Amino acid sequence: MSAVHTVAPSPVGTRTLSGRRLAALVRERCGDEQLAHDVDVVARILPFKVSGHVVDELIDWSRAPDDPLYRLVFPHRDMVTPDQYTAVERALASPGALRAAVAEVRRQLNPHPGDQLTRNVPHGPDGSPVDGLQHKYARTVLVFPRQGQTCHSYCAYCFRWAQFVGEPDLRMADDGPAAMTAYLRRHPEVTDVLFTGGDPLVMRAEMLRPYVDALLAPGLEHVVTVRIGTKAPLFHPARLTAAPDAPALLRLLERVVAAGRHLAVMLHISHPRELAPDTTRAALAALRGTGAQLRSQAPVIRHVNDSAETWAESWRVQVALGVHPYYLFVERDTGAQRYFGLPLHRAYEIHRDAVEALSGLGRTARGPVMSTTEGKVIVDGVTELPGGERAFALRYLQARESGLVGRPFHAHWDAQAQWWSQLRPLGSYDRRFFPGADREGGP
Numbered sequence: 001m002s003a004v005h006t007v008a009p010s011p012v013g014t015r016t017l018s019g020r021r022l023a024a025l026v027r028e029r030c031g032d033e034q035l036a037h038d039v040d041v042v043a044r045i046l047p048f049k050v051s052g053h054v055v056d057e058l059i060d061w062s063r064a065p066d067d068p069l070y071r072l073v074f075p076h077r078d079m080v081t082p083d084q085y086t087a088v089e090r091a092l093a094s095p096g097a098l099r100a101a102v103a104e105v106r107r108q109l110n111p112h113p114g115d116q117l118t119r120n121v122p123h124g125p126d127g128s129p130v131d132g133l134q135h136k137y138a139r140t141v142l143v144f145p146r147q148g149q150t151c152h153s154y155c156a157y158c159f160r161w162a163q164f165v166g167e168p169d170l171r172m173a174d175d176g177p178a179a180m181t182a183y184l185r186r187h188p189e190v191t192d193v194l195f196t197g198g199d200p201l202v203m204r205a206e207m208l209r210p211y212v213d214a215l216l217a218p219g220l221e222h223v224v225t226v227r228i229g230t231k232a233p234l235f236h237p238a239r240l241t242a243a244p245d246a247p248a249l250l251r252l253l254e255r256v257v258a259a260g261r262h263l264a265v266m267l268h269i270s271h272p273r274e275l276a277p278d279t280t281r282a283a284l285a286a287l288r289g290t291g292a293q294l295r296s297q298a299p300v301i302r303h304v305n306d307s308a309e310t311w312a313e314s315w316r317v318q319v320a321l322g323v324h325p326y327y328l329f330v331e332r333d334t335g336a337q338r339y340f341g342l343p344l345h346r347a348y349e350i351h352r353d354a355v356e357a358l359s360g361l362g363r364t365a366r367g368p369v370m371s372t373t374e375g376k377v378i379v380d381g382v383t384e385l386p387g388g389e390r391a392f393a394l395r396y397l398q399a400r401e402s403g404l405v406g407r408p409f410h411a412h413w414d415a416q417a418q419w420w421s422q423l424r425p426l427g428s429y430d431r432r433f434f435p436g437a438d439r440e441g442g443p
């Protein structure tokens with residue numbers, strides 16, 4: 001399949017662009033000085049990085065800045081408030097003032113939504129935190145390998161953006177597999193380990209191998225599923241097809257399957273055009289060839305994929321390529337939410353209408369789902385109560401308090417609400433489903 005862009009100055013090729021080079025590229029490709037300046041300012045606040053594959057194969061430069069793939073990865077001034085933009089722009093001339101202005105704006109952008117650092121990090125027998133792990137739900141542990149805390153490109157909406165801004169206090173990362181192994185030995189209830197980040201497939205195979213060896217060693221047989229969260233086939237498919245250690249990586253994944261474990265590759269797929277390049281299709285085929293099951297997830301976001309047609313097309317193609325649609329998420333309350341966020345009722349309509357256009361095998365994505373401090377809450381619909389009042393019908397798919405899972409509850413209808421913290425329980429029965437309300441500033 002050929003590239004979609006119509007304006008093709010020199011290709012970026014295998015390079016990755018970030019910082020000032022993004023502004024230079026926008027200046028060169030779009031010829032818009034103000035747009036390039038905005039890119040420069042906003043890229044001081046949030047992390048941006050774009051792979052050559054995204055620049056050369058995915059973005060339609062003739063439609064930039066309105067092209068959805070451009071919007072997915074490039075800075076835009078509307079990602080921050082006018083005050084935040086001005087504060088950083090005014091500080092550009094002074095490195096000290098710039099550092100302070102950027103730090104303050106980042107603090108305002110809720111760098112760790114869902115109390116990730118305070119409530120998800122587990123503790124060892126001596127009470128000290130186990131760095132680089134998160135254990136929110138009983139059966140699943142998240143592992144953040146230190147060398148995997150970056151991605152081939154950054155999605156501008158990423159809720160893990162604080163991982164990428166170079167501030168150690170905002171970063172989750174482990175010190176190798178030993179802590180993971182020790183923790184899992186103490187927790188036989190854990191059945192799933194998710195390697196996440198960042199993108200663990202930025203790691204060389206030899207760096208990933210000790211983690212796999214540790215999981216397959218005697219004593220951790222209770223870990224039956226190994227998940228890897230990645231966007232590599234979409235952002236840098238050569239990682240799985242042409243990189244020098246691509247064969248070694250694929251052999252490593254095969255070993256997981258050969259050991260009798262379920263290997264789940266959790267793909268982050270934002271737009272159907274990401275699935276078009278032949279290189280991406282080859283990368284997906286290579287992953288499937290290891291015996292891995294491929295699943296997909298992504299948030300529904302303004303400017304990129306805010307239509308039922310886009311999702312229906314994406315899920316249709318995914319099924320044809322052997323990918324199981326898994327989650328449609330709601331944009332989280334962090335970073336550039338003001339730019340990407342949608343009202344919950346709109347997210348629900350998009351999911352409903354997309355599913356309606358597909359056969360049963362394309363209807364497997366649960367959504368829209370809010371990954372909140374207390375758990376994963378699905379918006380099942382908008383219901384009309386006796387008396388005519390409208391309400392959101394909600395349900396926990398996962399919860400810290402397992403007794404909340406699967407029981408329907410309601411919140412008052414709110415046409416503007418974009419996130420959990422903006423919802424109010426409908427009645428006294430529903431209040432028990434909002435246990436984190438005080439912490440999240442909710443009802």
Ligand code: SF4
Pocket residue numbers: 150151153154155158159160197198199230231268
């Ligand atoms: S690939 Fe995932 S972790 Fe990386 S920037 Fe995108 S959403 Fe964030």
